[in-house]
Amino acid sequence: QVQLVESGGGLVQAGGSLRLSCAASGRTFSNYAMGWFRQAPGKEREFVAGINWIATSTRYSDSVKGRFTISRDNAKNTLYLQMNSLKPEDTAVYYCAARGGAIVVVTTGYNYWGQGTQVTVSS
Numbered sequence: 335q336v337q338l339v340e341s342g343g344g345l346v347q348a349g350g351s352l353r354l355s356c357a358a359s360g361r362t363f364s365n366y367a368m369g370w371f372r373q374a375p376g377k378e379r380e381f382v383a384g385i386n387w388i389a390t391s392t393r394y395s396d397s398v399k400g401r402f403t404i405s406r407d408n409a410k411n412t413l414y415l416q417m418n419s420l421k422p423e424d425t426a427v428y429y430c431a432a433r434g435g436a437i438v439v440v441t442t443g444y445n446y447w448g449q450g451t452q453v454t455v456s457s
Contacts, residue, residue, distance in 0.1 A: 343451030356430030384437035
C-alpha cells in the first residue's frame, strides 16, 4: 500500500502561482511513477502531468504544458506540481496518484490516490 496526502491548494488570482505537494508513505516511493490529475465540478477527472520513478521522463497535458512543472524528491518521498500563470479554467480538485511501471495518462492505470486538494483561480 502507498498512502498519498496532497497539500498546497488554495485560492489564487489569475496569473498567480501555487505549488502542490504530495507526501507519500508506505511502500518505497521511488518504485512508482507518479501523476497529477484534476477534476472540475461536473467534469471527469483528467490527466495533468506525470513523472517516472527516476524523474528522467515527464509528460504534460496540452492545457498545462509550459505553465506547470512536475517534479519529485525521492529522498523526501514527495511529489510536486509547480503551477504558474494560473487561469480560471485550472480551478479543480487536484489529486496525486501512483502506479508501478511507466507513466500513463488514464486514471484506471493508477493504483493509489490521494484525497485531493482544492485549487481555485479567480478572474
